[in-house]
Amino acid sequence: MTGLDRLKAAFVQALGIPADGDFDTLAYAVTPGWDSVAHMNLVAEIENTFDIMFPTEDVIDMSSFAKAKEIVTKLGVDLSA
């Protein structure tokens, strides 16, 4: 399982979305179920998955799956491995 797969699994777990959906269209406050409460659960899920801690600015900034990839990469996660 690559880092990208694990990131997708975190989204599936936290947002209750289908595992085979289009992740690139996921967006905060647009995707059904991705509200502020789910957002904090999602952040916690990603942090636990990769054993990292988001700076608050990134918690606020993580508005899409693409942005999530960017943030975890910045925090040292290799999504291809």
Place this chain on the structure above:
Amino acid sequence: MQPDASPEKDTAPETQMLDGKITFVTGSTRGIGWATAQLFAQHGAVVILNSRANQQLLDERVAELRSRFAATAIGFCADASETAAVKGCYAEIFKQFKRLDVLVNNAGIMQDSVLGMISEPLVDRSLAVNVKGPLFHLQEASRLMTRNKSGAIINVSSIIGSAGKEGQAVYSATKAALLGLTKSAAKELAPKGIRVNAVTPGLIQTELLRDLPEDKLAEALAGIRMGRAGQPEDVAKVILFLASDLASYVTGQVIGVDGGMIL
């Protein structure tokens, strides 16, 4: 500063109410914060101390916890009003311990001023230390606690925040804000298994009290039904209760520790 422990304890309570818990007490080199830190260490907690700027005293306190209680203790010098410094503390806690079980939001300032003499810098400083600081501590702590779906946060407010007092409009406003923060955070964090409560100490025997003129002190003592000022340990014991599993079903509460004080 790295965690360390010495081999012998001089005090070992029969019940370790916080055994192995990672605890962070802000403003913990003196008064209520220091009493709380000692009690936590006595009850088996890992204690993270904090001072606004006094590194030497902080180091002495850390060393004392290690030697007296064989506690794992570290210290962070950080001003509660500086958001970056606050966030830095939690990044370090994550790095060293990966978790946080208890936060005691104790750091605060009290500067008296009658309404007509209140200056903008006084308001700004009081809000920054007594409201903004605790809010960001709570934000960061709750994020670490969310990962384990458990935790306890205790905000140290004041009887002045719930009852008000002449000459303390700014202080009372900031401590009242802390009560609002407590209640809102308790509701938001309860589903995540995190409890948030507050204590409202009355007249407590701290350094602040030593500066009170004799006649003012006598007047204040006359209004306390138990006839004495509280000790920092009186407050620390209530904080210990709220931090422990004894309070596992208590959240959103404000507990007065004031000896029956009338304001």
